[in-house]
Amino acid sequence: MVKSSVPTALPIQQIVGLNSGPKLIVLGAVHGNETCGTEAIRRLLQELEQGTLRIERGTLTMVPIANPLAYQLKRRHGDRNLNRSMRVTDVPQDFEDRIANVLCPLLQAHDALLDLHSFHTPGIPFALIGPCNNHGDLQPFSRAEAEEAMALRLGVNRFVEGWLETYAQGVADRQARGAAASLDYGVGTTETMRRYGGIAITLECGQHEDEKAPQLAYDAVRHTLAHLGMVTDTVRSPTKESEIIRLYQVVDRLHPDDRFSRNWRSFERTERGEVLAHRHDGAELTADKDGWIVFPNPNAQVDQEWFYLAEASQRLAR
Structure with missing residues (x-):
């Protein structure tokens, strides 16, 4: 430049x-x-x-x-x-x-x-x-x-x-x-x-x-x-x-060939055990509880945040 x-x-x-x-x-x-x-x-x-x-x-x-x-x-x-x-x-x-x-x-x-x-x-x-x-x-x-x-x-x-x-x-x-x-x-x-x-x-x-x-x-x-x-x-x-969601885990991309199981939208509902992504070696990444996938980034760089997992919160319940 x-x-x-x-x-x-x-x-x-x-x-x-x-x-x-x-x-x-x-x-x-x-x-x-x-x-x-x-x-x-x-x-x-x-x-x-x-x-x-x-x-x-x-x-x-x-x-x-x-x-x-x-x-x-x-x-x-x-x-x-x-x-x-x-x-x-x-x-x-x-x-x-x-x-x-x-x-x-x-x-x-x-x-x-x-x-x-x-x-x-x-x-x-x-x-x-x-x-x-x-x-x-x-x-x-x-x-x-x-x-x-x-x-x-x-x-x-x-x-x-x-x-x-x-x-x-x-x-x-x-x-x-x-x-x-x-x-x-x-x-x-x-x-x-x-x-x-x-x-x-x-x-x-x-x-x-x-x-x-x-x-x-x-x-x-x-x-x-x-x-x-x-x-x-x-x-x-x-x-x-109001709906409040609590982030609880961030998952990094570890290899350029890591890939999502499908084209996720942010805040899509996920079920416990559902396959979210695949590592380059074939290992599956699954949801550990019912919740949401948040900020999925198919273009994430290696060793940077790839997606987040979230669960329901009652903080703003009125």
Whole structure:
């Protein structure tokens, strides 16, 4: 790549209300091929400029393209996956390190994060939420109720928990078999935000090419602004028919010839004993309990996450 073609800046738009209030940050294109958030943010910026949307209180910060190199390349990452290892570093080694050095302090200066994403296989939109309140070592948290209240007003009824502990076990499994594995345990935007004391939700708005995804992303930002009292829009009632799913295992691809038993869709139901995939040597991978297959990626790289297994949770039962 020609050096001059590498982005040298991160565009950020900020609107500060004249009355004090919450500080919300919205991210688009953390993964460069997930552009629904970018489209939604640009629409919101146009409305703010025209005056059809007004921030009455608090601060709204929007980053339409959080990873400009990945966006320019029209792929998930630039040099690496920004949303698996976020940290401030004095000696940045790649483009995503430089982006993280800007994003981390920006997140720390806010109270809430809405990170807008999409996914590659067909499925319905969902929100990834953090842990219950806890004092553990991996991801201590004390604002679960506030985060849940925000999540329930995004316009989706499927919620997923268990990300970080599942990914941490996946990292441990990689280390045990001698594969390279980051010690950051899958820490991305939302995990970083929670470590700074804020609340954070990743909203998966639909398949990459789904024409409805940008609208869902836009509506979610509007609902969040109303919920936080930053605009005068009517506050959306919380979703009543919620389904929450807990991730409990990540399965890595170990060989280029590992293959799925069929073309799985994310969140397809699975039955205990059902064959999900085949290793290159013919070994079968089966579901150990009734549940779901989540984030199946037929193009996964070797020693990277291939698919997740999930089970039902009663966390948001009302």
